[in-house]
Amino acid sequence: MYVIVAGGGKVGFGLSQALLANGDEVLCIEKDAHRCAVIAEDLGSASYQGDCCEVSVLEDTGTGRADVFVAVTGDDADNLIACQVAKARFRVPRTVARINDPRNREIFSILGVDATVNSTDVIMSQIAQEMPSQPLTQVLSLRGTGRELCQVEVTADSPLLGEEVNLLRLPGDSEIILIVCADQSVRTPENGLQLEAGQVVLALTREEQEPALREALTGVAPE
Amino acid sequence: MRNLRRQTGSGSWVESFASLFGGKGGLPTAQTVLVPLVGSSLDESALKVAGEVARESSGRVHVLYIIEVPRAVPLDAPMDEQVRNGERILKDIEDHWPHKKTSVATELLQARQAGPAIVTEAVERGADLVIMGIDHERRYGDYSLGSSTAHVLQHVPSALWILRAPINQNGAR
Amino acid sequence: MRFLIMGCGRVGSGLARSLTDEGHDVTIIDVRQDAFRRLTAQFRGNAIIGDGLDSAALQRAGIENADVFVSVTQGDNRNLMAAQVAKHIFKVPRVIARVYDDSRADVFRELGLQTLSSPRFVTGLMREMIFDESDITPGDE
Structure with a gap:
C-alpha cells in the first residue's frame, strides 16, 4: 500500500514511522525545509520537501498511484484542500484529514473527505x-x-x-x-x-x- | 603538484596522483573501494583510481550504478531502457577490467535518491573508501555541489575521495 | 444586493468601499481588527472581527442572507475552504474565491467553484501592456 502523509509535524512523523514499520510504502511531505531535514534523518527518502496543496508537488510524489492520502498538518484549511486536490485531480481512493476544530467534521464530509480524525474524539473515546x-x-x-x-x-x-x-x-x-x-x-x-x-x-x-x-x-x- | 598539473589529461596522471603519497606503494590502503557512477566526465577516472588503490592493497572494487526512480511509479517499476543502459556500462567495466588480481563487482540499483543509496551501499559493503568523480556544475547561476554528492559528503562513514573535473573543461554544462 | 467579503486586505477593502458607494449592503469580516484601518471613516458597511472559517462567525456576519460571498484573504486554502462552506453549507447563490496558485485554482474551478487566479490575470494584463500598441500606459490599472 502506498500512503502519502501530508505534514511532517509530530503526528505526521509518528504516523509515517508507524506505517513504515508496518511495511507500507510511505512518503511524508513537509513544507518547512528545516523540519523536513530533521525528519529526513529518520525517514530518509520517505520524506519530501514541498507544499502538499500544490498540484506539481502531488504530481512529483506520485499521488496518482497512492492508495491513501492522509493530511495531518496543524491547519484545517490546508488539510481540507490537500485532500480535495488529491481526490479531485489524482483520484486517490481514500483521503483522511486531521481536523483541529471538531466542528469542521461535517464540512469535511460534505466536501468529499472520506474520513476525519480529531484529537478531541480520540481522547473522548479513550475516556469512554x-x-x-x-x-x-x-x-x-x-x-x-x-x-x-x-x-x-x-x-x-x-x-x-x-x-x-x-x-x-x-x-x-x-x-x-x-x-x-x-x-x-x-x-x-x-x-x-x-x-x-x-x-x-x-x-x-x-x-x-x-x-x-x-x-x-x-x-x-x-x- | 607541478608534476600533477603537467600531466593532467594524459593517461599516467593516476601515477602522478600516487606520487603525492610518496610514489608507488604510497597510496593509502583500502580493502573495499566503492565507486558510484554518477554520469560525470570523471566516472572513468574514479574507476581508475579505485583500481590502483585496490591493487596496492590487494582489495576489491565495487561499482555501483543507480537508477533514480521517479515517485510517480513504484520503486521496483520496470525501467527497461535505463536498466539496459546501466547493464551495458557495467558489463563493459567487467569485460575491460585491467587488474588481474584485483576483483571488481558491479551492481545496478533502483533508488528514489542516489545520495542515500550510495551511503547505504557503502555501509552494507563495508567499504573503507568511496571514490566519486564529479563535474563542476552550475545551477541558478551559481556553483552547485549537487544533492547526491552533498549527501554522501555529509553522511558516508568511510573515507571519501572526490575527483572534480577542471572548471573550464565542462564550463558549458 | 447583500455582499459578504472575507479578508480586509487591499482587494477586500477596495471592493467593500466601491460596493457600498454603489449603495449595496456590504459586510466585511477579518480576523484582525488592524485590517479594518484600510476602510475609510465614511465606510457605511459592517466590519466584523471573526474567522471566516468559523461557521458561527459567518452566521454572525449574516452569511445566511448574503447574495454574494467573496473570499480574498492572503491564504489560498482559507479562501477555498470558506468559499466552499459558503456555497455548499450556506447555499450562497454567488461565491468567488481569489487564489494565487493557478493550478490549484483550476482544480476547484473544475469542481464548480468560481475562482479568480490573480497571477494569471496579472500576467495577461502585463502581456497586453507589453504587446498592445494602444494607449495603455504604465500605472493604469
Missing part, C-alpha cells in the same frame, strides 16, 4: 472505554463477517432488570445468544426468561448496529 457507565463491551470481532460479539452486565440500575429476554427490542438483526448467570451457569434466551442482576448477556450484532444496541441494552444514548 475507561468509563463504567457504558458497560457494553466488544468480546470478539468475527473476522470477515462484519459481525461482533458483545457483552453487557445486568446491574442493579440496568434497564434490562426484570425484562423478559425475548421481548427486548433490538436493532436490525442483532440478537441475544447466551446469558451467563451469576453462578456461572449458562442459559439460552428461551421464552419467559427474565433478566436478573449479576447476569451477563452476550449478543451478536453488526458493527454499524453497535451504537443502537448499546442504547437498547444500557439505556445510554449514543453521542
Whole structure:
C-alpha cells in the first residue's frame, strides 16, 4: 500500500514511522525545509520537501498511484484542500484529514473527505472505554463477517432488570445468544426468561448496529 | 603538484596522483573501494583510481550504478531502457577490467535518491573508501555541489575521495 | 444586493468601499481588527472581527442572507475552504474565491467553484501592456 502523509509535524512523523514499520510504502511531505531535514534523518527518502496543496508537488510524489492520502498538518484549511486536490485531480481512493476544530467534521464530509480524525474524539473515546457507565463491551470481532460479539452486565440500575429476554427490542438483526448467570451457569434466551442482576448477556450484532444496541441494552444514548 | 598539473589529461596522471603519497606503494590502503557512477566526465577516472588503490592493497572494487526512480511509479517499476543502459556500462567495466588480481563487482540499483543509496551501499559493503568523480556544475547561476554528492559528503562513514573535473573543461554544462 | 467579503486586505477593502458607494449592503469580516484601518471613516458597511472559517462567525456576519460571498484573504486554502462552506453549507447563490496558485485554482474551478487566479490575470494584463500598441500606459490599472 502506498500512503502519502501530508505534514511532517509530530503526528505526521509518528504516523509515517508507524506505517513504515508496518511495511507500507510511505512518503511524508513537509513544507518547512528545516523540519523536513530533521525528519529526513529518520525517514530518509520517505520524506519530501514541498507544499502538499500544490498540484506539481502531488504530481512529483506520485499521488496518482497512492492508495491513501492522509493530511495531518496543524491547519484545517490546508488539510481540507490537500485532500480535495488529491481526490479531485489524482483520484486517490481514500483521503483522511486531521481536523483541529471538531466542528469542521461535517464540512469535511460534505466536501468529499472520506474520513476525519480529531484529537478531541480520540481522547473522548479513550475516556469512554475507561468509563463504567457504558458497560457494553466488544468480546470478539468475527473476522470477515462484519459481525461482533458483545457483552453487557445486568446491574442493579440496568434497564434490562426484570425484562423478559425475548421481548427486548433490538436493532436490525442483532440478537441475544447466551446469558451467563451469576453462578456461572449458562442459559439460552428461551421464552419467559427474565433478566436478573449479576447476569451477563452476550449478543451478536453488526458493527454499524453497535451504537443502537448499546442504547437498547444500557439505556445510554449514543453521542 | 607541478608534476600533477603537467600531466593532467594524459593517461599516467593516476601515477602522478600516487606520487603525492610518496610514489608507488604510497597510496593509502583500502580493502573495499566503492565507486558510484554518477554520469560525470570523471566516472572513468574514479574507476581508475579505485583500481590502483585496490591493487596496492590487494582489495576489491565495487561499482555501483543507480537508477533514480521517479515517485510517480513504484520503486521496483520496470525501467527497461535505463536498466539496459546501466547493464551495458557495467558489463563493459567487467569485460575491460585491467587488474588481474584485483576483483571488481558491479551492481545496478533502483533508488528514489542516489545520495542515500550510495551511503547505504557503502555501509552494507563495508567499504573503507568511496571514490566519486564529479563535474563542476552550475545551477541558478551559481556553483552547485549537487544533492547526491552533498549527501554522501555529509553522511558516508568511510573515507571519501572526490575527483572534480577542471572548471573550464565542462564550463558549458 | 447583500455582499459578504472575507479578508480586509487591499482587494477586500477596495471592493467593500466601491460596493457600498454603489449603495449595496456590504459586510466585511477579518480576523484582525488592524485590517479594518484600510476602510475609510465614511465606510457605511459592517466590519466584523471573526474567522471566516468559523461557521458561527459567518452566521454572525449574516452569511445566511448574503447574495454574494467573496473570499480574498492572503491564504489560498482559507479562501477555498470558506468559499466552499459558503456555497455548499450556506447555499450562497454567488461565491468567488481569489487564489494565487493557478493550478490549484483550476482544480476547484473544475469542481464548480468560481475562482479568480490573480497571477494569471496579472500576467495577461502585463502581456497586453507589453504587446498592445494602444494607449495603455504604465500605472493604469
